[in-house]
Amino acid sequence: MDVDDVIVLTLAVWAVVCMIFAKAIDVYVTLILIGLLVVAEVASFFIDPEIKARLNPLITFLLFIFAVIVVRKVMEILKIH
Amino acid sequence: MRKAKYIVSAALIVAGSFLAFHGAIRANQTMVNAGIGGVFIGIVVLSFNTEYVKLKTFRAFSDPFIKTLRKLVTSLNLESNAVYIPPYENMPRGCVFIPARKDFSLDLAKLDESVVFLLDSEKEMGLVLDPVGFDLMADFESYSEMDFAGIGSAFAESASSVLKSLGLARSVTVYEEGDNIRIYVLRPNVEICSKECEKVACPICCSILLSAAKAYGELLMVEEFKVGENIEILAKKIGGISKWM
Numbered sequence: 001m002d003v004d005d006v007i008v009l010t011l012a013v014w015a016v017v018c019m020i021f022a023k024a025i026d027v028y029v030t031l032i033l034i035g036l037l038v039v040a041e042v043a044s045f046f047i048d049p050e051i052k053a054r055l056n057p058l059i060t061f062l063l064f065i066f067a068v069i070v071v072r073k074v075m076e077i078l079k080i081h
Numbered sequence: 082m083r084k085a086k087y088i089v090s091a092a093l094i095v096a097g098s099f100l101a102f103h104g105a106i107r108a109n110q111t112m113v114n115a116g117i118g119g120v121f122i123g124i125v126v127l128s129f130n131t132e133y134v135k136l137k138t139f140r141a142f143s144d145p146f147i148k149t150l151r152k153l154v155t156s157l158n159l160e161s162n163a164v165y166i167p168p169y170e171n172m173p174r175g176c177v178f179i180p181a182r183k184d185f186s187l188d189l190a191k192l193d194e195s196v197v198f199l200l201d202s203e204k205e206m207g208l209v210l211d212p213v214g215f216d217l218m219a220d221f222e223s224y225s226e227m228d229f230a231g232i233g234s235a236f237a238e239s240a241s242s243v244l245k246s247l248g249l250a251r252s253v254t255v256y257e258e259g260d261n262i263r264i265y266v267l268r269p270n271v272e273i274c275s276k277e278c279e280k281v282a283c284p285i286c287c288s289i290l291l292s293a294a295k296a297y298g299e300l301l302m303v304e305e306f307k308v309g310e311n312i313e314i315l316a317k318k319i320g321g322i323s324k325w326m
Contacts, residue, residue: 003246004129011125015118019111028114032121045242049223054128058121 003046011039026069033062086130093123136248136270143213143284144273150210150281154179159208161185162279162303165287166192167230167294169322174215175291179280181206189325210281214288217243221292229295236296237264240289249285255293260319261304262297264289266312278306278314290316300325 001009014035022028036059040047047055097119104112161180164187168175171193178187178199186204199207212218222229224246225239237255244250244266251268266289273283282290286306294301299318307313 002248004131008122008125008129012122015121019114019118022114023110025110025113025117028117032118036125045225045239046246047224048131048246049226051128051131055125058124058128 003043004048004051007039007043007047011035014039026072029062029065030069033059033066036062086126090123090127090130093119093126097121097123133247140272147213147273147281147283151277154208154280157181157208159280161207163282163290164319165212165290165294165301165303165316167291167298167300167322175212175294177210177212177282177287177291179208179210181208187325189322212287212291214282214284214286214291217284217288218292218295220247221288229292231298232296234262234296236292240292244285253289260317262293262301262316262318264293264312264314264316266314268310269312274306274308274312276306276308278308278312279303282306286312286314290314298322 015032018028018031018035022031036055040052040055040059044052097116099116100119101113101116104110104114104116159179159181161183164178164180166172166176166178166189169189171189174194176192178192180187182204184204185207186202187199187207188201188205191199191201191205192209194211196209199205199209218229221236221239221243224243227239229236229239234255234257237253241250241253244253249270250266253267254265256263256265266286269285271283271285274286278286280303282303290301290303293316297318299321301316302319303314303316305313305315
């Protein structure tokens, strides 16, 4: 098993574990984003720059969704108070 | 294998999308999460879809070239071990110089990419080779997103990670002992490494030595190669580019 396979497997296990424990979509997406960012940073030296470039749109998309979640939460809090 | 990865990732993305959509209609949270997870894993598998040449094929391609170079060096009776020259103006890829005599002298201004044999004087005679490990060194730099020029022993961390990632060696460690540097390459996945690497190194050892030369900004003269399960390289720093101009 090479390093690429270990990285994919780690992310897959993380996604499955989060799926079991996360009760809401926003929490699940945020956890997936955290996992992806941590793996991308920790394994940065092992990842081919070409793969890093391919992962960037996914990270950007998840960050956008995270920003939407944050805005929604802020609006919810502002409405309540 | 590559085709299989495409099929797996496509299946995951399609199944994930279906699950997420179905879960959303039925208001089933777990199903939606499973769907998103499937799409996520599918995209990750698709992103990590790179094509590698099998190690056996790589050896079949590279070993004959190295053996030919070694034969050439042996037939030319070159006495000294190789000197690794970091990239500079005349040689942007750096080079490997194998002097004919042990008490050699060298004028880097006389070298350029078209020179193969230096025949100016007896002391300056030698063979100039394009470094076979240059592209691997370029990979070390691009993976770590840094230029090795002047970074010192920090290059070893990047070299180690990339070689491990490519399945070419377990790790690389460097120890400085004054002007000498000792490099340990643990469990290299090459069969061609031998005592002859002192003159013509395999692409892995060459890439490490060239990286070291660039990282220290000095010419490196190979002193000794100990080849076993691991490789131990003793090299000596013999001064920067300006000293040999």
